[in-house]
Amino acid sequence: MSRQEPQLLLLGASHHTAPLEIRERFALAAEQRTALAASLRAETALREFCILGTCNRLEIYAVGDDPAAARCIAAALCSIKGIEPQLFAAHALERRGASVVAHLFAVAAGLDSQMVGEAEILGQVKDAYATACTAGHVGPVLNRVFQKAFQSAKLIRSGTSIGEGQVSVATVAVALAEKIFGELRTSRVLVIGAGDIAEKTAKALRSRGAGAISFANRTPARAMELASEFGGAALPFAELGGSLARFDIVVSSTASPDPVLTLPLVSTAIHARASRPLFLIDLALPRDVAPAAAELPNVFLYNLDDLARLADENIAHRRAEIARARSILDGRAATLWHKLAPGDATTTATTQYSAAHGRSGVATSATESTHLR
Amino acid sequence: MDPTLLDARMALALGTGFYTAGVLYGGLSLLLRRRHSRIGSYGLMVLGWSAQTLGLLLRGQATHSCPIGNTFEVLQFVAWSSSLLYLFVGPVFRTSLFGFFSAGMAMLLGLGSLIVPAWDTAERLRPFGTDPVVALHASLALFSYGVFALLCLTSLMYLLRHRDLRRKRLDGSFALLPSIVELDHINLRLLAVGLALLSAAIVLAGLHWHAHLGLLLPGKLAATMLVWLFYAVALVQRLRQRWVAQRFAWVGLLLFIIPVLSLWLVVPQRRAATPQQPAAITTAPTP
Numbered sequence: 322m323s324r325q326e327p328q329l330l331l332l333g334a335s336h337h338t339a340p341l342e343i344r345e346r347f348a349l350a351a352e353q354r355t356a357l358a359a360s361l362r363a364e365t366a367l368r369e370f371c372i373l374g375t376c377n378r379l380e381i382y383a384v385g386d387d388p389a390a391a392r393c394i395a396a397a398l399c400s401i402k403g404i405e406p407q408l409f410a411a412h413a414l415e416r417r418g419a420s421v422v423a424h425l426f427a428v429a430a431g432l433d434s435q436m437v438g439e440a441e442i443l444g445q446v447k448d449a450y451a452t453a454c455t456a457g458h459v460g461p462v463l464n465r466v467f468q469k470a471f472q473s474a475k476l477i478r479s480g481t482s483i484g485e486g487q488v489s490v491a492t493v494a495v496a497l498a499e500k501i502f503g504e505l506r507t508s509r510v511l512v513i514g515a516g517d518i519a520e521k522t523a524k525a526l527r528s529r530g531a532g533a534i535s536f537a538n539r540t541p542a543r544a545m546e547l548a549s550e551f552g553g554a555a556l557p558f559a560e561l562g563g564s565l566a567r568f569d570i571v572v573s574s575t576a577s578p579d580p581v582l583t584l585p586l587v588s589t590a591i592h593a594r595a596s597r598p599l600f601l602i603d604l605a606l607p608r609d610v611a612p613a614a615a616e617l618p619n620v621f622l623y624n625l626d627d628l629a630r631l632a633d634e635n636i637a638h639r640r641a642e643i644a645r646a647r648s649i650l651d652g653r654a655a656t657l658w659h660k661l662a663p664g665d666a667t668t669t670a671t672t673q674y675s676a677a678h679g680r681s682g683v684a685t686s687a688t689e690s691t692h693l694r
Numbered sequence: 695m696d697p698t699l700l701d702a703r704m705a706l707a708l709g710t711g712f713y714t715a716g717v718l719y720g721g722l723s724l725l726l727r728r729r730h731s732r733i734g735s736y737g738l739m740v741l742g743w744s745a746q747t748l749g750l751l752l753r754g755q756a757t758h759s760c761p762i763g764n765t766f767e768v769l770q771f772v773a774w775s776s777s778l779l780y781l782f783v784g785p786v787f788r789t790s791l792f793g794f795f796s797a798g799m800a801m802l803l804g805l806g807s808l809i810v811p812a813w814d815t816a817e818r819l820r821p822f823g824t825d826p827v828v829a830l831h832a833s834l835a836l837f838s839y840g841v842f843a844l845l846c847l848t849s850l851m852y853l854l855r856h857r858d859l860r861r862k863r864l865d866g867s868f869a870l871l872p873s874i875v876e877l878d879h880i881n882l883r884l885l886a887v888g889l890a891l892l893s894a895a896i897v898l899a900g901l902h903w904h905a906h907l908g909l910l911l912p913g914k915l916a917a918t919m920l921v922w923l924f925y926a927v928a929l930v931q932r933l934r935q936r937w938v939a940q941r942f943a944w945v946g947l948l949l950f951i952i953p954v955l956s957l958w959l960v961v962p963q964r965r966a967a968t969p970q971q972p973a974a975i976t977t978a979p980t981p
Contacts, residue, residue, distance in 0.1 A: 493864070496864060497859070497864070499873060500855065500858075500859060500864070500873055500874070501859065501873055501874055501875060502873055502875045503872065503873035503875055503876040595935040595938060596878060596932075596935055596938035596939060596942075597875070598874060598875065598939065618939060618940060618941075619938070619939040619940070621859050621860070623862065627862050630862075631862065631864050
């Protein structure tokens, strides 16, 4: 088999391979994503690709000539983000062939998420795929793989109770707020940015009684819109520093590459608050709150990783459902791979998928084909 | 049961037994990570406090004075005071471990007083003579110590909650503790109430000593004033927002060492300075 046959591959990094402080260096801003797409499009080794970027992962699914395709993806990413290739290599997630299919199925179904079973990821995968479709980056292979991934994800959500009893980041944030402030009725909440997760957290806080919710956004119209929806107030973004001390709970979820709440800013605010604690919920990646703020007295800083870990602590009772969902996805991924790479690929796909998930396969084969026919 | 037949010490031991049951019940719930019944916990505290009240009442009737005549009684009285406060304040907390901690405090004080027989001397003090002002002074002072004991307890709860939040743990053994803001408010109120009670006790003593200067015990006065001064400084610093949050909780926790030490200073001084009365401390009330 030629080394230049088209290969289904995946390259990226996720919460499984990189800690938060590394992931925030990999995170792509909108313009960087556009630049990466343009750079990959120019690569002759790549036939199809789709960039999936969320808070917890940056994954590039591609069909191309291996190993040139993988090399050019890594080079383009490192160049655009200005990161050292060694750093990327140390935290990279790399898959080929059947295991790419299995991985995407698991991702779309929420099984690979930091909070297993969460539903938001399916929408994010769909958005990534839609963007790639519009730009003409995907072709027959990725079209099929992604469509099947969506079908499988829907099957998992409707056929298993994987999403039941799940605690969201917003729920955990509210539980923490209650452990700090007790009744939230008198707590003042500030939401910085307009991320979906920040909006959900604001909703959860309001449902627990938080009355005074203010919004700050670089786009004042968006802040006004949210303020109107929540019956709160809009705060000019420029006045953030001076107003921070007035708030008890601050939820931040901006796309800013640099911290919005710097250490001096938080320090000034906490000194002005006397005995009242300040609860900072940083839902952004890259992070919005300077990590050193967590060391200030009376400041409680929780980031995405902290909240997701707490939310997933209830996972034990859902383990059986997760295993069942994985089993369903195993079968569907193997079937699709069989169709994409016929001949010896049935056994190959099973073997590779099993190897990727650390389990023994149903069958093994000495012939390992990862190439598409 | 005819209360006259009850042995006062037995009643006090029974009270300690109920507090111990409260601790075991709460501790077991914590170990098994099960939410314990607040009614059960509160009920055990009520039973413990009732038995303790009966014991102290019998002692008071037997000696015709406030039952704070020896170390055993002083410790029991402090435990009784803090339990009484819990019975008033406890229901304010919804899902909390306040009952568990209060029972623990009462159990430790109760067991401590029972374990050392020498502290319950047959020749007990009768320090107040027949002067009700002095009896009221001593009762108020010891009651304020009960408040400070409770402050020590809520400060410990604050620090445990704070530690869990900093370590980012939601499911720790102390997950049911009240919020830190609630605990901070309770700490401030307890400090203010304790200091007000102690101030009232000192004013009453001042009125008495003004008329009977010869009875003034300088060491006792100094110890009491030292306790008052430390807690007054803590209150002022808290109100000036100098000692807040974790630091204030540490102050509330560690300051309780001062009243405890002062008791050890004061009781021997009182013993040396006041006539002693062989008291029928475990018999029926005197006619």
